[in-house]
Amino acid sequence: MKKIINDPSAVVDEMIKGMVFAYDGLVERLPETNVVHRKHSKNGKVGLVSGGGSGHEPAHAGFVGQGMLSAAVCGEVFTSPTPDQILEAIKASDEGNGVFMVIKNYSGDIMNFEMAKDLADMEDIPVDFVVVDDDIAVEDSTYTAGKRGIAGTVLVHKILGAAAEEGASLSEIKELADKLVPAIKSIGVALSPATNPEVGKPGFEIGDDEIEFGVGIHGEPGYRREKLQPSKDLAAELVKQLKKEFQWSGDEQYALLINGMGATPLMEQFVFTNDVRELLAAEGITLVFKKVGDYMTSIDMAGVSITLLKLEDEKWVDYLTAPVNTISW
Amino acid sequence: MKKIINDPSAVVDEMIKGMVFAYDGLVERLPETNVVHRKHSKNGKVGLVSGGGSGHEPAHAGFVGQGMLSAAVCGEVFTSPTPDQILEAIKASDEGNGVFMVIKNYSGDIMNFEMAKDLADMEDIPVDFVVVDDDIAVEDSTYTAGKRGIAGTVLVHKILGAAAEEGASLSEIKELADKLVPAIKSIGVALSPATNPEVGKPGFEIGDDEIEFGVGIHGEPGYRREKLQPSKDLAAELVKQLKKEFQWSGDEQYALLINGMGATPLMEQFVFTNDVRELLAAEGITLVFKKVGDYMTSIDMAGVSITLLKLEDEKWVDYLTAPVNTISW
Numbered sequence: 138m139k140k141i142i143n144d145p146s147a148v149v150d151e152m153i154k155g156m157v158f159a160y161d162g163l164v165e166r167l168p169e170t171n172v173v174h175r176k177h178s179k180n181g182k183v184g185l186v187s188g189g190g191s192g193h194e195p196a197h198a199g200f201v202g203q204g205m206l207s208a209a210v211c212g213e214v215f216t217s218p219t220p221d222q223i224l225e226a227i228k229a230s231d232e233g234n235g236v237f238m239v240i241k242n243y244s245g246d247i248m249n250f251e252m253a254k255d256l257a258d259m260e261d262i263p264v265d266f267v268v269v270d271d272d273i274a275v276e277d278s279t280y281t282a283g284k285r286g287i288a289g290t291v292l293v294h295k296i297l298g299a300a301a302e303e304g305a306s307l308s309e310i311k312e313l314a315d316k317l318v319p320a321i322k323s324i325g326v327a328l329s330p331a332t333n334p335e336v337g338k339p340g341f342e343i344g345d346d347e348i349e350f351g352v353g354i355h356g357e358p359g360y361r362r363e364k365l366q367p368s369k370d371l372a373a374e375l376v377k378q379l380k381k382e383f384q385w386s387g388d389e390q391y392a393l394l395i396n397g398m399g400a401t402p403l404m405e406q407f408v409f410t411n412d413v414r415e416l417l418a419a420e421g422i423t424l425v426f427k428k429v430g431d432y433m434t435s436i437d438m439a440g441v442s443i444t445l446l447k448l449e450d451e452k453w454v455d456y457l458t459a460p461v462n463t464i465s466w
Numbered sequence: 467m468k469k470i471i472n473d474p475s476a477v478v479d480e481m482i483k484g485m486v487f488a489y490d491g492l493v494e495r496l497p498e499t500n501v502v503h504r505k506h507s508k509n510g511k512v513g514l515v516s517g518g519g520s521g522h523e524p525a526h527a528g529f530v531g532q533g534m535l536s537a538a539v540c541g542e543v544f545t546s547p548t549p550d551q552i553l554e555a556i557k558a559s560d561e562g563n564g565v566f567m568v569i570k571n572y573s574g575d576i577m578n579f580e581m582a583k584d585l586a587d588m589e590d591i592p593v594d595f596v597v598v599d600d601d602i603a604v605e606d607s608t609y610t611a612g613k614r615g616i617a618g619t620v621l622v623h624k625i626l627g628a629a630a631e632e633g634a635s636l637s638e639i640k641e642l643a644d645k646l647v648p649a650i651k652s653i654g655v656a657l658s659p660a661t662n663p664e665v666g667k668p669g670f671e672i673g674d675d676e677i678e679f680g681v682g683i684h685g686e687p688g689y690r691r692e693k694l695q696p697s698k699d700l701a702a703e704l705v706k707q708l709k710k711e712f713q714w715s716g717d718e719q720y721a722l723l724i725n726g727m728g729a730t731p732l733m734e735q736f737v738f739t740n741d742v743r744e745l746l747a748a749e750g751i752t753l754v755f756k757k758v759g760d761y762m763t764s765i766d767m768a769g770v771s772i773t774l775l776k777l778e779d780e781k782w783v784d785y786l787t788a789p790v791n792t793i794s795w
Contacts, residue, residue: 139657139674141734141770143696148737151697155736158743159724159756194732328468334733345468367472368480395488400729402766403523404663405470407484408477414487427488430794431760437731439766441470465759 138337140437145334149191149213156198160464163202171211171218172226173198183301183310184208184230187239187294188223189246190215192333193354196291196433199465205298206463207236214333214436215355217245223253227262235263235307237314239293241286242270265307267314269293271323271444273382274351274360285353288396288433289321289444292457295466299456320449322382324375325442327352327359327398331435350374354398354435368405372412375443380420383447387421392457394427394444399434401441406430409441426457432465467666469766474663478520478542485527489793492531500540500547501555502527512630512639513537513559516568516623517552518575519544521662522683525620525762528794534627535792536565543662543765544684546574552582556591564592564636566643568622570615571599594636596643598622600652600773602711603680603689614682617725617762618650618773621786624795628785649778651711653704654771656681656688656727660764679703683727683764697734701741704772709749712776716750721786723756723773728763730770735759738770755786761794 142148149171157166157173164173172188187197188210197209207230212218227236236257240250247268254264271289278285293314300313327349330339340356343349348371351359383389395410397403410429417424425448433442448454471477478500486495486502493502501517516526517539526538536559541547556565565586569579576597583593600618607614622643629642656678659668669685672678677700680688724739726732739758746753754777762771777783
């Protein structure tokens with residue numbers, strides 16, 4: 138394992154220290170926790186909390202800040218954060234009008250975030266949540282019943298964050314989230330596995346000439362392994378799967394997020410984006426919002442994912458483009 | 467070579483297409499060139515042009531936008547852009563008050579940017595420039611007489627961009643640049659080489675248990691190869707070299723940029739940042755501006771660099787923090 142780390146079991150602690158030092162104008166760490174909270178004066182808005190296992194940086198702490206998340210709970214690498222830590226995030230994020238949680242669909246995350254909600258109920262903090270399951274690659278997976286939550290989660294952070302900033306109530310945010318999540322679908326391809334520093338070896342084996350479609354962000358199995366192929370063929374396969382799900386007619390508007398998995402340079406991400414551009418243009422799809430980069434990674438995995446959000450409400454575009462003050466949006 | 471690309475010789479063209487598609491609100495490609503230019507109405511400010519070989523994304527096109535670069539010229543991978551392309555960038559960036567060029571210290575870049583300046587002189591466009599040579603690792607290198615230009619260049623873009631935005635004249639920007647560049651020093655460590663897609667194999671060989679201090683952003687040799695060691699030891703070696711150069715007394719103020727080389731995940735960058743934080747705190751250094759992430763990469767090289775800018779003028783902090791509208795700052 139060739140990594141710039143010290144003690145593998147201290148990676149999350151040291152990473153958070155580095156992050157809150159570098160961006161001390163934006164975020165702070167809640168004492169004695171792995172919760173990254175935004176620095177700002179409370180103004181009665183609904184709090185927005187997300188989190189999960191670490192290893193997906195900049196998700197989620199990189200999206201903490203005005204207009205996006207109030208706090209992110211950083212679990213150990215690829216491990217759900219504990220309910221007590223999530224509760225601390227909720228308490229710190231409550232400004233008197235409740236807290237909304239964005240949970241990726243992994244069984245451990247759901248269990249622990251729901252438990253934290255129960256604990257918050259006992260402290261009379263109203264909490265509601267949504268479970269993001271945007272990954273269309275497989276049904277049920279190593280850590281998931283149903284579909285996994287991946288890069289599309291970042292669009293949920295952005296849109297709900299803008300709505301909260303605008304003053305939406307907890308029930309309005311819940312209603313928006315329930316409409317939004319089913320409109321988001323993602324799918325990816327991996328070229329190489331991630332190495333969890335606490336494990337010390339790659340999460341799976343793959344040949345030098347092989348790629349795997351639909352690998353999860355913790356290295357969960359995908360749906361098909363093939364020989365390495367040109368970017369445009371990878372893009373064609375993934376767009377085909379998205380088309381099957383959305384069954385678009387060609388006159389809808391979408392937002393597009395091309396996401397790097399951690400070790401894929403921007404050079405390749407933009408080449409891939411160009412192929413996706415051509416394919417979606419040929420389908421007659423109008424893309425009114427686009428973003429490319431590392432948003433929901435899998436440590437040092439090489440690969441990319443495509444996320445499409447069907448824009449059923451023009452307000453969503455305003456939310457996507459509203460200004461934020463975060464490390465990584 | 468395992469990459470998400472199509473034709474290796476078309477990588478730069480397709481990358482630019484993907485970038486200007488994804489960020490069409492911010493940037494555009496000058497027709498028939500590899501120049502990425504910002505979309506904005508001309509307002510008589512001094513134009514700021516940079517560029518160089520591709521493979522360092524987001525540098526330089528990711529820093530094109532209001533408050534930073536007017537245009538970036540994208541050469542082929544690890545290859546200087548040609549004078550005619552640079553001239554097109556100059557012509558498009560001139561708003562009537564001349565153009566300033568930020569050149570990294572590589573012999574090919576200097577030759578071609580100076581030739582472009584001569585061509586611009588013939589068209590009566592006043593052009594001046596600065597050569598950035600922030601890499602303290604080695605004196606003279608594969609493509610360089612003197613010291614190489616690396617990640618510190620991005621701080622030059624930011625500070626000069628803010629000065630230009632504020633209305634500084636060409637001679638004022640030249641004066642600022644000449645004061646600024648000697649105050650910036652960088653040094654890095656590589657864990658793995660980059661693979662140039664047009665070459666198809668890694669730029670150098672390094673053992674699974676080895677690292678190399680001072681490797682250049684094109685894989686130029688560094689100053690020492692050692693066994694892999696903890697992040698804090700890597701940080702200690704690099705900070706020691708920076709201290710030797712700056713000979714700080716402990717009461718100066720600095721700006722810090724921790725830069726990922728392309729394949730090093732943010733997790734590791736933040737762990738490393740935490741080690742640099744401790745070392746600089748022990749030296750009594752005050753850091754009034756900090757930034758961490760991929761800014762000047764070497765395609766898919768794993769590694770990090772540290773850049774320190776000695777803040778000799780408090781105005782420089784204002785310039786560093788002034789708002790910009792770019793893809794990647």
